[in-house]
Structure formats: C-alpha cells, structure tokens
Amino acid sequence: MRLAGRAHSINSTVRTLIARNFNALPIIDISALIQDDKSSSAVDCTAAELHKACRDVGFFYIKGHGMPDAVTEGVRREARRWFELPASAKQQIALGPQTAYRGYQQLGANVTRYDGGFQRDWHEAIDLYKEETDMAASPVHGRNQWPHHCPAFEGALRQYIDGCLHIGQAVMRGIARGLGLQPGYFETAKGGSTTADSSYWVTRVIHYPPLEQGAATTGSPQAAPGREIDRSVQLSCGEHTDYGLLTLVNQDPDIPALQVKNARGEWISAAPIPGTFVCNIGDMMRVYTNGEYTPTLHRVVNTDPSCSRVSVPFFYETSFDAEVAPIPALLQPGEAPKCAPVRYGRHLESKVLSNFELEPQADIVAG
Numbered sequence: 001m002r003l004a005g006r007a008h009s010i011n012s013t014v015r016t017l018i019a020r021n022f023n024a025l026p027i028i029d030i031s032a033l034i035q036d037d038k039s040s041s042a043v044d045c046t047a048a049e050l051h052k053a054c055r056d057v058g059f060f061y062i063k064g065h066g067m068p069d070a071v072t073e074g075v076r077r078e079a080r081r082w083f084e085l086p087a088s089a090k091q092q093i094a095l096g097p098q099t100a101y102r103g104y105q106q107l108g109a110n111v112t113r114y115d116g117g118f119q120r121d122w123h124e125a126i127d128l129y130k131e132e133t134d135m136a137a138s139p140v141h142g143r144n145q146w147p148h149h150c151p152a153f154e155g156a157l158r159q160y161i162d163g164c165l166h167i168g169q170a171v172m173r174g175i176a177r178g179l180g181l182q183p184g185y186f187e188t189a190k191g192g193s194t195t196a197d198s199s200y201w202v203t204r205v206i207h208y209p210p211l212e213q214g215a216a217t218t219g220s221p222q223a224a225p226g227r228e229i230d231r232s233v234q235l236s237c238g239e240h241t242d243y244g245l246l247t248l249v250n251q252d253p254d255i256p257a258l259q260v261k262n263a264r265g266e267w268i269s270a271a272p273i274p275g276t277f278v279c280n281i282g283d284m285m286r287v288y289t290n291g292e293y294t295p296t297l298h299r300v301v302n303t304d305p306s307c308s309r310v311s312v313p314f315f316y317e318t319s320f321d322a323e324v325a326p327i328p329a330l331l332q333p334g335e336a337p338k339c340a341p342v343r344y345g346r347h348l349e350s351k352v353l354s355n356f357e358l359e360p361q362a363d364i365v366a367g
Ligand SMILES: O=C(O)CCC(=O)C(=O)O
Pocket: 204, 206, 237, 242, 249, 251, 257, 258, 298, 299, 300, 311, 312, 313
C-alpha cells in the first residue's frame, strides 16, 4: 500500500480499468480505526484494504463500526412508520426552494437526468443537511425540517447522525492513511479548519415501494410535458455517483436492491449483510486523488413485488467551503493535475438544484 511507497509501474488509468472488473464488494473490518490505536499494525492493514477497495471497486462493506444494531434498525423502523402516515401529514414538511431543499420529497419528485430528458425515481424521502449559520450563502443553507410530530423518529435520527459522523471520520482517517497522508488530512484540508466539526453532512431517509406502482405512471401526461423519458424499465433510483467524500448506506435486510456497475458494464448486487454498512466514495475523492480513485456508478432497483424497502444513506463530506484539488503529495514527479479544482458546496448545489421536478403530479398518490 501507499505507506510503503507508490509504485506506478503501469499507467494508472489502464490499471483502474483492469481492476474495476470486480464481481463482489470487499468486506472490511474497521474496528482498529474505531479504536483509534495509532500505533497498531491492524490500522495499517485496514488502511491497505481501504486503499485497494477505493482504487479497484469504489465500494465496500464495513463491519466492526461500533454502531449498535438497535440504532441502525431503530432509525429504519421509525422511518417506515413515518412513511405510512397520510400524504397530508408528510406534506407538512414538504421540501422546495423555500425550505432550502430540506424536508419531504414525494414519490417521483426526485429525478435522474439523462441526455435529452429525465426519469422519475420511484421513491419518497426526507432530506436533512448540516445546518450552517450563514443562511444567505447558499440555496441549500437553512434549517432542517425534522419530523417533530414523531419524537421517537427524530430522536433515532439524531442518534444515527451522531454515530455516522464518528464512523465517517474514522473511515476517512483510514483512507488518508492508505494514501500515505496524515490520518487527519481530510479534516485539516477543509478550508483551513482543523476540527472534525467542519465536516459537512447530508442524510436521506428513503422509502422505495415495489416498482409495479411506478411503472403505471411512467410517461404520464401530467408529468413535465415533453421532457420525461419513456424508459421501459422504471428504476427506484437511477444510476449516479455520489457527490462528496464517503457514503454509508444502512439498508433493510433481505431486500437486495442496490446495484453497482463494474468495468464490464455488469450490475453487481450490494445485497444487505447484517451488521454492515455499504460504503462508497464520491466525486470529491476523484479530484483529491487526481483520478486514481473514481466514484462508481450505482442504482437502486427494488424488484421485490411485495415489500417496500427503507434505506438511510449518510453522506460524510468535506467542509461546505472546501476548495478541492488534486493533493500535490499524490502526484508523481512531473505528473500534471488532470482534475480541475472544485468547491464542494458549489458542486452540491448544482446537483441538488437539478435533482427535482416538483410540479404537482395529479396521478401520483403518496401515502
Ligand atoms: O438506497 C440505497 O441503497 C442507496 C441510495 C443512493 O445511492 C443515494 O441516495 O445516493
């Protein structure tokens, strides 16, 4: 791994393409990182595993993360109850530009854009973001719309977010170490701040009904005339990469729905494994590593005809204002940066502002 020096014996793009022919996702025990024993050789081994997984797959499971099952299961159980509420109750915290895109998105409001159009994703969700103090600085800055009328759900969510921040920080320290950087690199690299408190975060609580319901509404005349793509396969969530550093996915057991694309174009199942999170790296890691780590396309297809699925992805990010650029120490002598610098918050805004088609859809009844 990096700690022993970085031998670029073959062109890194060629190597990435060869390596990305994965058929399964690695499972990595991160308990040494959670214990934060800086001198432990177990930490070095874990860092090496993370490096290989980020470079060759972009996805991996983590176990030994320390979050009790009661927390991961509790947040999904309370979410499921909340999504069973009548549509009118859920719409009380509806998201839109006026709520800084925080709150409830009804079924089909989230879209995946393709050349020439978009397809509605067949899910409903609650979106929460870190609350920044300067509300005027961004269209996504604002107060969250917590499900106040369900205290058990709100409590479970807050506990879950605290735990995910801790796990995200530990995994990013391992990734930094695997790259041969100081373990705290992704904290100190954040626009001059030196505390983990500057990490931005996003969480999305998602409910995916079985897809049969969705198929009937694809191409409906009420939906954005002329622009919706009539694709034969309705997806729960269309293919995409994530926007930031690291995603942790807490998903319902027994319902394989998350799929990850390998270099041969095959969709590999990231089926649930009890006690684990599925993790993946996002767009910012490509820039930081000058393309050595690339985010992997993934999608969600809930093919179970009888069960809806709940997942609660947590996105552990760099600070909102971070100027993300290839890390000089990761460049080979004479290697030019090929990834243009990007400000994380601007990247997030551009994605969030194009994620939704919020006009009323007369044919879709959520709840
Ligand atoms: O629900 C899942 O398993 C993953 C969802 C996802 O990819 C996302 O929200 O970015």
